[in-house]
Amino acid sequence: MRDWDDAYANGAYIPDAGGFVPRWQAEAAAFRREVAGSARLDIAYGAGPRARLDLFLPEGAPRGLCVLVHGGYWKAFDKSVWSHLAAGARARGWAVALPSYPLAPEARLSQITAAVAEAITVAAGLVPGPLRLAGHSAGGHLVARMVCAETPLPEAVAARVEHVLSLSGVHDLRPLLATQMNATLGLTLAEARAESPALAEPLAGTRLTAWVGAQERPEFRRQSALIANAWAGFDTETRLVEAPGRHHFDVIADLALPGSDLTRxxxxA
Structure with a gap:
């Protein structure tokens, strides 16, 4: 029997794992101060205290909207920890939205999916042009869920999505049923199946990149390869990237760099 708790345990296998969150928080706060004149913070997209998004505007007219959805196993963090990761796309001329969303156990995973769709829809109403979605870990699951055939996005918004970047995403939720964290998530088998992008058909024309660190836990590498392969059988363009030397916590770092392969x-381009 596989130890699924160990399979999804990242911090235990990353040196100085405890130091990452304080650094992210400090870098995010510094970025917000730096771009304060062009940032719109805490835009409400729905009811509830976590139904808020931040929007960082570029200099000049935006090329379109990039949306970055944070991770945390659907039960931790908020938008304020990740502001600095908007820097790369913003420097390339894109408006960048970062939403918070309701967390388990107060919200079921299907409700979290719906909330992220609401956030994207509201942000899309503020910025014209194409949409590009990215998410890390649980956020990778959530952005992939937006381009499933049964998308929670309105048709007009879904039609604007030109690319999805799932960073270390979890795309088949069924293994989580055997983890201790499911005491918080409260997933049932039916919900795990319904909310798993790898078990769904993608929208026609979907372009998806599954990006994962080469030094990540084997389960995250498997999950990324799974969706890239499963969706390749449809009218899609999929790509799998294993970033050399990167683990689950630093695989996102290059989003802050305008010229990085990850930002591109x-x-x-």
Whole structure:
């Protein structure tokens, strides 16, 4: 029997794992101060205290909208920890939205999916042009869920999505049923199946990049390869990237760099 708790345990296998969150928080706060004149913070997209998004505007007219959805196993963090990761796409001329969303156990995973769709829809109403979605870990699951055939996005918004970047995403939720964290998530088998992008058909024309660190836990590498392969059988364009030397916590770092390969995957050439 596989130890699924160990399979999804990242911090235990990352040196100085405890130091990452304080650094992210400090870098995010510094970025917000730096771009304060062009940032719109805490835009409400629905009811509830977590139904808020931040929007960082570029200099000049935006090329379109990039949306970055945070991770945390659907039960931790909020938008304020990740502001600095908007820097790369913003420097390339994109407006960048970062939403918070309701967390388990107060919200079921299907409700979290719906909330992220609401956030994207509201942000899309503020910025014209194409949409590019990215998410890390649980956020990778959530952005992939937006381009499933049964998308929670309105048709007009879904039609604007030109690329999805799932960073270390969890795309088949069924293994989580055997983890201790499911005491918080409260997933049932039916919900796990319904909310798993790898078990769904993608929208026609979907372009998806599954990006994962080469030094990540084997389960995250498997999950990324799974969706890239499963969706390749449809009218899609999929790509799998294993970033050399990167683990689950630093695989996102290059989003802050305008010229990085990761930022180009998010915001285009």
């Amino acid at each position: 995957a998010f915001a285009g």
